[in-house]
Amino acid sequence: MVAELRATTATFARGTNYKMAFIVLGLVDLVMTLYALGLGYTEQNPVFAALQHDPMGLFLLKVAAPVGIAWLSPARLLLPSIALLCAVIGWNVGELAQGV
DSSP, X not given: OHHHHHHHHHHHHTTHHHHHHHHHHHHHHHHHHHHHHHTTOXXXXXXXXXXXXXXXXXXXXXXXXXXXXXXXXXXXXXXXXXXXXHHHHHHHHHHHHHHO
16 A cells, blocks of 8 residues: 555656646646636636635645546546647637637
């Protein structure tokens, strides 16, 4: 058990920059989601839509999911997700700018 935990820690240490970028982008997405919900928008992601009235559940899932994925995934496999998160955040900024 301890050896397996050390192995996952070593995996996390490789590619820390990509993994932290993935986690930070997930947090930016969370902040933007909470801001949009505060403005009266609804969550469009069906996975998170059920949690839009439970900010703590939304927070836990939107923080736990990126951390878990970053912990378990090799950094190079996160690059497409990082690019997609950047595109989604850019889209959200554009939509919020038009609606404000």
